Amino acid sequence: MTIINSNMPASIAHSAIRLNARAMDQAMERLSTGKRINSGADDPGAIGVAARLEAASRADRQGVRNANDALSMLQTYAKAGENILNIVIRMKELATQGSTDTLSVDDRLALDSEYNQLGAEWTRIAANTRWNGAAGMSAFNNSFLVRLDGGAAAGATVTLSLREWSPDHATANQNVTGATAAAADDANAAVTQAFNFTRNQNNLAATPVANMRSLDHIQSNAAATAAVVKLDTAITGMSAELAQNGAYANRLQVAADNLTTIATALEKSRSQVEDADYAAESSNLARTQIIAQAATAMLAQANASQQTVLALLQ
Numbered sequence: 001m002t003i004i005n006s007n008m009p010a011s012i013a014h015s016a017i018r019l020n021a022r023a024m025d026q027a028m029e030r031l032s033t034g035k036r037i038n039s040g041a042d043d044p045g046a047i048g049v050a051a052r053l054e055a056a057s058r059a060d061r062q063g064v065r066n067a068n069d070a071l072s073m074l075q076t077y078a079k080a081g082e083n084i085l086n087i088v089i090r091m092k093e094l095a096t097q098g099s100t101d102t103l104s105v106d107d108r109l110a111l112d113s114e115y116n117q118l119g120a121e122w123t124r125i126a127a128n129t130r131w132n133g134a135a136g137m138s139a140f141n142n143s144f145l146v147r148l149d150g151g152a153a154a155g156a157t158v159t160l161s162l163r164e165w166s167p168d169h170a171t172a173n174q175n176v177t178g179a180t181a182a183a184a185d186d187a188n189a190a191v192t193q194a195f196n197f198t199r200n201q202n203n204l205a206a207t208p209v210a211n212m213r214s215l216d217h218i219q220s221n222a223a224a225t226a227a228v229v230k231l232d233t234a235i236t237g238m239s240a241e242l243a244q245n246g247a248y249a250n251r252l253q254v255a256a257d258n259l260t261t262i263a264t265a266l267e268k269s270r271s272q273v274e275d276a277d278y279a280a281e282s283s284n285l286a287r288t289q290i291i292a293q294a295a296t297a298m299l300a301q302a303n304a305s306q307q308t309v310l311a312l313l314q
Helices: 008-033 044-097 105-128 221-274 278-312
Strands: 141-147 157-162
Touching: 008 278, 044 105, 044 141, 044 157, 044 221, 105 221, 157 221
Parallel strands: none
Antiparallel strands: 141 157
């Protein structure tokens, strides 16, 4: 049947062109963005999966940075702590030297002068060592939290217990010296008392010399002997704190390595869900381009075929 009011071949060709153009646009969009999912319409079920995977991987990457920041902080405090430990070891050496009766008063005063100057430097290092403005070695913190990932469970954070390095800190179980009481003029007799290198008064010499320290001094054999025991306790506490910091550092390093591995795996999973397969999309684009050309030619043929009706009217 020959008709002209309804050109069905042209309609079919036009519909094919429209559908093919949509497929071509999708292929070009995916090739342009590198993503298979560019909107919820592309894959309603997978868009949420991709978003959650990306959120988890980015949180893990941030956790790696958080762990590295904490590592840097611990390394800073550890280096300062090692310097303080060296100071205290030298102080013990001076106290040991002062524990013998072969020294004169002047010898003891010379040892005591260095001893207290070292103590003052110990105080200064503990008070002024900070990292990024955070409370440093002179502020006890039993709940310093480091967030490692975006999870809500308890394992998402690591709690660091950092002890005081200040020689005058006297709260039990909060300082490296083991002190539980404030400093006092007891010639170092009480191991539990904190250190203090700031007060001055006449020394214990037979002819007193003005402005010599009396707190935590080693001006007598008894005071120096007692200082050895007191400093041993501090050395033990400092060594334990440095070991604890090292344990924290090792854990954070392992955590950072693990988070890096997990983030990489999550990013691979997200890529498989969301990213475009360029080989497949390039083939789709080539296919739709060929179909577009063929469909356009067929539309032209369908439109031209209706011209034969004119021959019947001549």
